[in-house]
Amino acid sequence: MAEIIRSVKGTRDFYPENMAVRRWIFDKIREISTLFGYEEYEGPCLEFIDLYAAKSGEELVKEQAFVFSTPGDDLLTLRPELTPTLARMVAQQQYNLVYPLRWWSIGPFWRYEKPQRGRTREFYQWNIDLIGTKAIAADAEIVTIAAMFLKEIGFSPEQVRVYVNNRRLMDRAFSELSIQNELKPTVFRMVDRMEKMRVNEWHVYATDGGLSKEQADGLLKLVENDLLWHDSPELVELFKLIEIYGVADYVEFNPKVFRGLDYYTGTVFEAFETGGKSRSILGGGRYDNLVAAVGGDPLPGVGFAMGDVVIELALRDAEAIPEGLGDQAQVLVTVFDDERVSESLRLATEIRNAGYRVVFYPEADKLGKQFRFADKLGIPIVVVLGPDEIETGSVALKHLKTREQVTVKREMLLDQLGKFLLS
Amino acid sequence: MAEIIRSVKGTRDFYPENMAVRRWIFDKIREISTLFGYEEYEGPCLEFIDLYAAKSGEELVKEQAFVFSTPGDDLLTLRPELTPTLARMVAQQQYNLVYPLRWWSIGPFWRYEKPQRGRTREFYQWNIDLIGTKAIAADAEIVTIAAMFLKEIGFSPEQVRVYVNNRRLMDRAFSELSIQNELKPTVFRMVDRMEKMRVNEWHVYATDGGLSKEQADGLLKLVENDLLWHDSPELVELFKLIEIYGVADYVEFNPKVFRGLDYYTGTVFEAFETGGKSRSILGGGRYDNLVAAVGGDPLPGVGFAMGDVVIELALRDAEAIPEGLGDQAQVLVTVFDDERVSESLRLATEIRNAGYRVVFYPEADKLGKQFRFADKLGIPIVVVLGPDEIETGSVALKHLKTREQVTVKREMLLDQLGKFLLS
Numbered sequence: 001m002a003e004i005i006r007s008v009k010g011t012r013d014f015y016p017e018n019m020a021v022r023r024w025i026f027d028k029i030r031e032i033s034t035l036f037g038y039e040e041y042e043g044p045c046l047e048f049i050d051l052y053a054a055k056s057g058e059e060l061v062k063e064q065a066f067v068f069s070t071p072g073d074d075l076l077t078l079r080p081e082l083t084p085t086l087a088r089m090v091a092q093q094q095y096n097l098v099y100p101l102r103w104w105s106i107g108p109f110w111r112y113e114k115p116q117r118g119r120t121r122e123f124y125q126w127n128i129d130l131i132g133t134k135a136i137a138a139d140a141e142i143v144t145i146a147a148m149f150l151k152e153i154g155f156s157p158e159q160v161r162v163y164v165n166n167r168r169l170m171d172r173a174f175s176e177l178s179i180q181n182e183l184k185p186t187v188f189r190m191v192d193r194m195e196k197m198r199v200n201e202w203h204v205y206a207t208d209g210g211l212s213k214e215q216a217d218g219l220l221k222l223v224e225n226d227l228l229w230h231d232s233p234e235l236v237e238l239f240k241l242i243e244i245y246g247v248a249d250y251v252e253f254n255p256k257v258f259r260g261l262d263y264y265t266g267t268v269f270e271a272f273e274t275g276g277k278s279r280s281i282l283g284g285g286r287y288d289n290l291v292a293a294v295g296g297d298p299l300p301g302v303g304f305a306m307g308d309v310v311i312e313l314a315l316r317d318a319e320a321i322p323e324g325l326g327d328q329a330q331v332l333v334t335v336f337d338d339e340r341v342s343e344s345l346r347l348a349t350e351i352r353n354a355g356y357r358v359v360f361y362p363e364a365d366k367l368g369k370q371f372r373f374a375d376k377l378g379i380p381i382v383v384v385l386g387p388d389e390i391e392t393g394s395v396a397l398k399h400l401k402t403r404e405q406v407t408v409k410r411e412m413l414l415d416q417l418g419k420f421l422l423s
Numbered sequence: 424m425a426e427i428i429r430s431v432k433g434t435r436d437f438y439p440e441n442m443a444v445r446r447w448i449f450d451k452i453r454e455i456s457t458l459f460g461y462e463e464y465e466g467p468c469l470e471f472i473d474l475y476a477a478k479s480g481e482e483l484v485k486e487q488a489f490v491f492s493t494p495g496d497d498l499l500t501l502r503p504e505l506t507p508t509l510a511r512m513v514a515q516q517q518y519n520l521v522y523p524l525r526w527w528s529i530g531p532f533w534r535y536e537k538p539q540r541g542r543t544r545e546f547y548q549w550n551i552d553l554i555g556t557k558a559i560a561a562d563a564e565i566v567t568i569a570a571m572f573l574k575e576i577g578f579s580p581e582q583v584r585v586y587v588n589n590r591r592l593m594d595r596a597f598s599e600l601s602i603q604n605e606l607k608p609t610v611f612r613m614v615d616r617m618e619k620m621r622v623n624e625w626h627v628y629a630t631d632g633g634l635s636k637e638q639a640d641g642l643l644k645l646v647e648n649d650l651l652w653h654d655s656p657e658l659v660e661l662f663k664l665i666e667i668y669g670v671a672d673y674v675e676f677n678p679k680v681f682r683g684l685d686y687y688t689g690t691v692f693e694a695f696e697t698g699g700k701s702r703s704i705l706g707g708g709r710y711d712n713l714v715a716a717v718g719g720d721p722l723p724g725v726g727f728a729m730g731d732v733v734i735e736l737a738l739r740d741a742e743a744i745p746e747g748l749g750d751q752a753q754v755l756v757t758v759f760d761d762e763r764v765s766e767s768l769r770l771a772t773e774i775r776n777a778g779y780r781v782v783f784y785p786e787a788d789k790l791g792k793q794f795r796f797a798d799k800l801g802i803p804i805v806v807v808l809g810p811d812e813i814e815t816g817s818v819a820l821k822h823l824k825t826r827e828q829v830t831v832k833r834e835m836l837l838d839q840l841g842k843f844l845l846s
Contacts, residue, residue, distance in 0.1 A: 004514045004718035005474045008499060011467030013512050016526070019463045030750075035775055037752030037782030037802070040442045044434030044545055045468070045531055046489075051428045066469075066499075068491030070535070076431060076489075078501075089436050091427045098799045100785060103439070108468055108531065112493070122467055135786035137764060244768050246776075295427035327453075329460030341560060345667050352458055353669075359460030362523060363558035376521045379460070 010121025020326030043085035091296025099132030129303030163254035282306035433544025443749030466508035514719025522555030552726030586677035705729035
């Protein structure tokens with residue numbers, strides 16, 4: 001046998017058992033998104049590099065994205081994220097859309113990164129955004145959607161947490177430590193690294209980075225202050241609303257959460273397993289200027305994105321993936337011998353027309369083999385139409401799980417199937 | 424206002440109203456695929472160019488596909504079709520899978536072609552295959568699935584037709600015209616061009632291409648012979664089974680159908696609008712050697728693919744796209760004034776927890792504006808909780824379509840909503 005051509009590193013093959021898990025997650029995403037009245041949209045997978053360069057600079061895009069040129073010599077990108085496309089689509093129809101705008105989407109994305117646990121080069125991402133309002137109730141709604149999704153897919157509040165912070169709050173706190181505005185983006189990154197370093201090590205790193213000893217100490221104290229949110233009227237209001245939404249046990253203030261992206265202006269949040277070592281499950285926040293960055297007029301918004309890779313790992317960690325996912329067939333109609341093909345097919349069609357998911361075994365074969373086929377595929381009910389059954393106008397059914405076997409008149413078949421499927 | 428960065432030629436933005444149509448088509452695809460017991464799978468969007476070169480030659484792939492190199496210098500392709508990926512996935516697990524294998528998939532594909540009516544550079548495609556059996560009942564099942572889909576999505580047999588032919592039948596007929604084996608692939612293409620040329624013109628083209636005058640005449644007669652299928656035991660059996668499946672009025676023999684791809688070995692079929700000038704809606708056939716081409720052992724199979732662009736045009740032509748697609752919210756909960764935000768949000772959460780799709784207006788605003796917002800989004804029911812309602816423990820509802828308006832006690836709200844949604 002020749003060698004099989006290999007697949008591309010960082011991509012995934014979804015065999016039916018993997019696809020059933022993905023489908024279950026996607027269906028839950030759809031359910032929660034539509035429950036809050038969000039409308040589904042989708043952009044292209046291919047965009048011009050300029051779209052991302054406008055937000056993050058061309059060099060950064062080239063490093064993290066699949067970029068290639070077409071015969072026309074334009075630089076195209078396999079989208080690494082959806083937000084710039086969302087901004088473009090909103091800008092194009094800015095004065096025809098109805099605000100506040102609630103949109104959600106799920107589709108494939110690509111990043112040229114080193115594949116590792118929780119990170120693939122090709123992945124799927126859920127995006128959900130509420131655009132056109134500065135109301136803090138919008139922030140609360142988006143955070144609630146994240147929490148509700150985690151709850152409804154099967155995590156307990158002990159297993160996952162949505163950590164919330166506010167950029168404006170931190171900005172003011174930094175100013176109180178006399179940190180200059182120019183240094184603030186660096187300080188955001190410094191805080192981000194606290195978890196990954198020992199205190200002494202971090203202290204050296206922070207002072208090397210331009211902070212005074214006092215500022216570094218102040219920062220260390222700041223991010224341990226779990227009550228800091230009392231100083232933020234926005235967060236006070238947000239947590240009040242989260243309480244009313246009924247998801248307060250999934251949401252927690254955390255002054256260490258900043259989010260990497262520069263365009264966030266207020267609320268920022270990330271969800272993690274509480275166990276703690278995995279990557280973030282989802283993340284988002286409020287932005288005020290996205291549409292303007294691609295050529296539209298400024299529009300405030302709040303939203304988040306969730307990849308499919310980390311959530312699936314977290315669900316596996318939590319043993320929260322149900323058994324028996326997928327739309328397996330309910331009935332296998334066997335073929336007794338070559339003369340019985342038409343009659344068996346007629347029966348299969350009859351059952352399918354009644355709305356059942358039916359597999360028809362396409363040729364005569366040993367019945368034992370056909371039964372094993374059903375068993376391996378998890379099809380619970382097998383129907384046999386042999387010469388005896390045809391002569392007596394009846395049909396034999398076997399339930400492969402309960403091992404129950406009955407022969408009924410043809411006209412009673414659908415009744416019996418219904419009973420079997422309930423058992 | 425700056426110029427908005429444009430989208431890439433041949434790609435599509437799916438705003439919610441477009442997405443709702445796409446979602447409706449995809450849901451119908453899922454429904455029919457699972458009704459016949461097929462399992463969903465999906466491959467990567469990125470594959471090595473070798474995978475396609477094995478089937479169609481590297482040059483052809485480079486002309487028709489988006490090809491680019493990675494820093495590692497491998498040539499990657501944005502998949503132009505799924506069949507080679509299917510073959511690779513089956514080959515990788517060839518002796519662990521259960522046959523006959525029924526798999527279906529839907530996802531994005533890319534071809535570097537000139538965008539025009541019915542053809543985009545980025546499109547979605549449904550693939551469905553039955554692998555591991557040579558039984559003609561398998562061919563009949565796949566043709567039936569195509570016909571059933573067209574029927575269930577709303578086409579009448581007068582509007583669309585699945586045209587079926589058999590490569591072996593045509594091969595024998597060509598031999599009877601003393602056409603050499605080497606010339607047969609060329610002759611397939613010649614027949615394909617008959618529809619597009621006048622008879623005289625075609626006759627010149629065919630004889631220039633290597634046919635004798637008699638062979639060209641014979642070919643013209645051959646493809647007008649609607650009874651030719653009686654000479655094919657496979658087609659005779661196929662049409663018998665199609666009759667039992669109950670879709671005979673959607674399926675018809677057509678000796679001009681060949682399909683472009685060389686790998687088909689028996690049954691071939693394509694669906695068209697009967698009106699006739701559009702591209703084919705879907706196409707497929709039987710193949711015997713696909714898995715072997717990527718390094719596995721030979722496995723017979725039959726399947727088809729359908730893009731999302733032509734089917735949508737055909738549905739629009741047939742005026743078969745229903746009104747009101749999409750998962751619109753059912754209820755808007757308004758916010759009377761700033762003091763009533765929490766109370767209104769509590770109400771919205773209560774209604775949502777009962778399973779309704781609810782939009783919460785995120786801030787106090789003129790009620791008229793909030794009503795117009797619901798109207799524009801097609802949300803049928805608006806709920807108002809003003810000071811009077813709060814004082815009397817009641818809530819006001821308005822049905823925007825029937826203009827009916829009632830005030831009920833809070834505990835009767837869900838009952839009233841149920842009644843409104845039925846009206």
